Amino acid sequence: MIRSVSHPQSREWRRAHLERHRRMWIIMAIVIGIAVAFGLSGYFNGVDWATLVDAVVRTTYRIAIAYGIALALGVSIALLVGWSPFADILFPFFDILQNLPSFALFPLFIYFLGFTDQMIILFAVSSIIWPILFAVLTAIKSAHKDLSDAATIFGARGFRRIRYYLAPLSFPSILTGSIVGIAIGWEAVIGAEIIANISGFGAFIKNVDTSGISSAEVAGALGILVIVFVVNRLVWAPLLADSARRYAE
Amino acid sequence: MALVLSRISSRFDDQRTKEVSVLKDITFSVPAGSFVSIIGPSGAGKSTLMRVILGLMPQTSGDIVRNFKRPAMVFQNYALFPWLTALDNVAFGLRMDGMSRQEREHIAREKLREVGLEHLEKHYPAALSGGQRQRVGLARALAISPDLLIMDEPFSNLDTITAEALKTDLLKIWRSYGMTILMVNHLIPDAIELSDQIIVMGAHPGRIEKIIPIDLTRPRDVRGVQFFKEVDRLTEDIRRMLP
Numbered sequence: 001m002i003r004s005v006s007h008p009q010s011r012e013w014r015r016a017h018l019e020r021h022r023r024m025w026i027i028m029a030i031v032i033g034i035a036v037a038f039g040l041s042g043y044f045n046g047v048d049w050a051t052l053v054d055a056v057v058r059t060t061y062r063i064a065i066a067y068g069i070a071l072a073l074g075v076s077i078a079l080l081v082g083w084s085p086f087a088d089i090l091f092p093f094f095d096i097l098q099n100l101p102s103f104a105l106f107p108l109f110i111y112f113l114g115f116t117d118q119m120i121i122l123f124a125v126s127s128i129i130w131p132i133l134f135a136v137l138t139a140i141k142s143a144h145k146d147l148s149d150a151a152t153i154f155g156a157r158g159f160r161r162i163r164y165y166l167a168p169l170s171f172p173s174i175l176t177g178s179i180v181g182i183a184i185g186w187e188a189v190i191g192a193e194i195i196a197n198i199s200g201f202g203a204f205i206k207n208v209d210t211s212g213i214s215s216a217e218v219a220g221a222l223g224i225l226v227i228v229f230v231v232n233r234l235v236w237a238p239l240l241a242d243s244a245r246r247y248a249e
Numbered sequence: 250m251a252l253v254l255s256r257i258s259s260r261f262d263d264q265r266t267k268e269v270s271v272l273k274d275i276t277f278s279v280p281a282g283s284f285v286s287i288i289g290p291s292g293a294g295k296s297t298l299m300r301v302i303l304g305l306m307p308q309t310s311g312d313i314v315r316n317f318k319r320p321a322m323v324f325q326n327y328a329l330f331p332w333l334t335a336l337d338n339v340a341f342g343l344r345m346d347g348m349s350r351q352e353r354e355h356i357a358r359e360k361l362r363e364v365g366l367e368h369l370e371k372h373y374p375a376a377l378s379g380g381q382r383q384r385v386g387l388a389r390a391l392a393i394s395p396d397l398l399i400m401d402e403p404f405s406n407l408d409t410i411t412a413e414a415l416k417t418d419l420l421k422i423w424r425s426y427g428m429t430i431l432m433v434n435h436l437i438p439d440a441i442e443l444s445d446q447i448i449v450m451g452a453h454p455g456r457i458e459k460i461i462p463i464d465l466t467r468p469r470d471v472r473g474v475q476f477f478k479e480v481d482r483l484t485e486d487i488r489r490m491l492p
Contacts, residue, residue, distance in 0.1 A: 248331075
């Protein structure tokens with residue numbers, strides 16, 4: 001009988017993971033500390049908190065919806081393309097599409113959808129989708145040939161191949177693609193709100209002060225930092241840890 | 250015969266050298282229930298030949314008669330699904346067959362017990378040693394009750410002790426299941442110890458140099474004079490055949 005052994009990298013990996021975890025909390029403590037210091041000094045006294053919270057919530061809501069649509073679309077398209085025999089043909093086509101600067105297409109979104117919530121959300125989808133789609137496609141294309149052969153030999157054929165082989169194979173890439181996609185999404189949504197002057201954090205910082213950095217902008221930026229941190233700690237960090245544990249070589 | 254290959258050739262296009270011949274005029278047959286080893290140098294196209302036999306890639310010319318219903322494969326690099334536990338890896342083929350969870354887990358546990366890993370069913374592949382991963386790979390293959398088991402250098406990534414233990418288990422399993430085994434190997438003593446027949450391949454392009462029947466009685470005494478004589482004879486033969 002062969003004795004069970006722990007993963008050779010597990011101790012080092014756990015140590016590095018804890019170290020990353022600790023660093024993130026330190027950074028967050030610094031951000032909160034700065035916010036508290038600003039607050040105590042009276043820096044935020046003139047901030048219209050109701051408007052600011054409303055703006056941040058609207059922007060966050062748009063990001064969340066856009067991410068959900070981009071995730072569903074990006075993963076579905078990538079899995080279907082990766083599963084089909086046309087992956088090699090379609091890959092360069094997607095590469096050209098993703099290289100188009102999103103903001104160059106912004107007038108088209110306004111033309112077809114007007115100055116609406118839907119326009120901002122779909123514009124953000126057009127930015128968030130690419131990192132997810134490419135991460136999944138690359139994971140499928142670069143998978144070890146033996147793994148793909150094993151899936152075929154043991155019966156993962158037809159559409160079952162997507163559910164039982166390609167989708168779980170792509171899970172770590174969906175995570176990394178999502179993290180990059182959401183970062184791009186914040187830029188896209190805030191940028192679009194500034195340009196189109198549609199209520200949200202973008203429009204808020206445009207309207208509060210055009211002459212320089214205001215206390216409301218600083219408060220809003222700190223608020224968004226907190227949201228990003230909380231999502232990272234509560235959603236991405238546990239998923240990344242689980243993915244690293246299960247998918248380690 | 251479980252498998253008959255007749256003048257199988259395989260070529261693929263290479264951007265630099267235009268067309269590369271990987272396999273040329275491969276002809277051999279594998280009797281049902283026998284243990285056949287394929288040995289040869291790197292570049293002999295052994296793994297390509299296995300993939301052609303399994304229909305994972307097409308041959309350019311020649312015919313294959315496949316008298317088997319359910320093939321399975323054990324891979325050199327294990328090819329376990331990292332997102333599944335040992336138990337779920339073993340049950341994968343059964344799940345694809347549409348078997349209920351209860352039934353497939355029962356069979357998977359039985360197979361893990363056969364390869365001595367029932368205590369590791371909840372472990373992911375990343376937490377297993379090379380030998381344990383290879384045993385899970387073997388259990389996964391056995392779970393679908395294959396009538397042809399193809400093994401692509403299953404011992405090459407294992408240490409000697411683990412490889413010896415796995416070889417012993419493999420022979421037991423082969424005897425009890427009565428399946429046909431076609432194994433790519435690169436060690437002549439291993440091939441002689443396990444096989445009824447050894448197919449020697451040459452490289453560039455992959456071709457058959459010789460088919461050698463092994464007539465030693467089973468169980469084979471790997472420390473006996475006869476065994477060493479057979480290893481010497483075959484090693485000398487192969488040395489003359491291959492540059």
